[in-house]
Amino acid sequence: MSLDFTASVRLAQAGDAGAFAELYSLVYKDLYRIALLNLGNQHDASDVVSDTVLEAFTSISKLRDEKAFKAWITKILTVKIKNKRKEYKQIRNFREDIDTLDEEKLSDVNKEINYEGLEVMDGFRLLSEEERLVLSLSVVSGYSSEEIAKMFGTNANTVRSKTARAKSKLKKLVT
DSSP states (O other): OOHHHHHHHHHHHTTOHHHHHHHHHHHHHHHHHHHHHHHOOHHHHHHHHHHHHHHHHHHGGGOOOGGGHHHHHHHHHHHHHHHHHHHHHHHHHHHHTTOOOOHHHHHHHHHHOOOTTHHHHHHHHHSOHHHHHHHIIIIITOOOHHHHHHHHTSOHHHHHHHHHHHHHHHHHHHO
16 A cells, blocks of 8 residues: 555545545545445445444544555445345345245246346345455455465454355356
């Protein structure tokens, strides 16, 4: 990270909203990408990123290491994503009693629509929540195993193992 980045973090910690906006502009795309891949909904991804930024802005003074800003805000995002998933589960449980989907009609629609490249996204959606999160952080956003391990308070070797298993599972789902 550059000195300017560290200086911007320090200014933001001192209450400079412009400096925080500058930091936000540097991490927004990564935050949104992670949220969208894990939630699969643009509106919810935007909401989760907004909630993350608001929380980060109000608590940036608690950040101890200026160089850890990106990992710190990403960790806030992952907590928000997990909370949103809990909401999804509650809504899904409620709707299961109300809505039933005719599997034959859905199958017919899927046969009629032949989108190239969607196989990977379909496979991605079939992964567990943890597998999607690890892959989106490591492969899509480029975080190292060590950085992800710090975010979740785990071992980097564990992260590497989970990433490898998730990649293998995704490959099997797609082929």
